[in-house]
Amino acid sequence: MTQDHGYPVLWPVPTRWADNDHYGHVNNVTYYSYFDTAVNAWLISATGTDIRDLHAIGVVAQTSCKFLGSISFPDMLRVGIRVSRLGTSSINYELAIFRDGGDHLDLAATGTFTHVYVDEQTRKPVPIPAVIRAAAEPLVVAGPAES
Incomplete structure (x- = not known):
């Protein structure tokens, strides 16, 4: 897939049988699960690290x-991932869920997701781990968020 639709990462996420609700479509709360799954799976892949083993957790x-x-x-999905703000202890992600039509992507949702990095024990904010920052930096985009 050559087009990035403004998102440097298009992470694949399949829908599951259990995602559908009584009305025959994916239930709204499941979209948040797709965001969480895509961001964390991408972080593990991009860093080559099991993020659960870091000194700080997002x-x-x-x-x-x-x-x-x-x-x-x-449906097969692609979750677009980009970073709108890379702070000292937090990362603001902009996300998009696309239905993967093979030769085209259909936009189904847009969203935001903020990770704040905290000490595993104290839960106090700490700087973003270097390995996470290095992975996120190439995804930073300039300009206002899409609506």
Whole structure:
């Protein structure tokens, strides 16, 4: 897939049978699971590290989702990932969920996701681990977030 649709990473995420609700489409809360899965799977892949073993953990401090289209099992998805802000102890991600149509992507949702890095024991904010920062830096985009 050659187009990035403004997102440097397009992480594959399959829908699951259990994702569909009574109305035959993926339930709204599941979109947040796709965001979480894509960001953390990408972090593990990009860093070559099991992020659960780092001295600091990324906790989700804020998340949002704007629903733009319906998806359902067995759709294959691509979650677009980019960084709108890379702070001292937090990373703001901008995300998009696309239905993968093979030769094209259909936008189904956009959202945000903020990781705040905290000490594993004290839960006090700490600097972003160097390996995470190095992976996130290439994803930083300039300009305001898409609506």
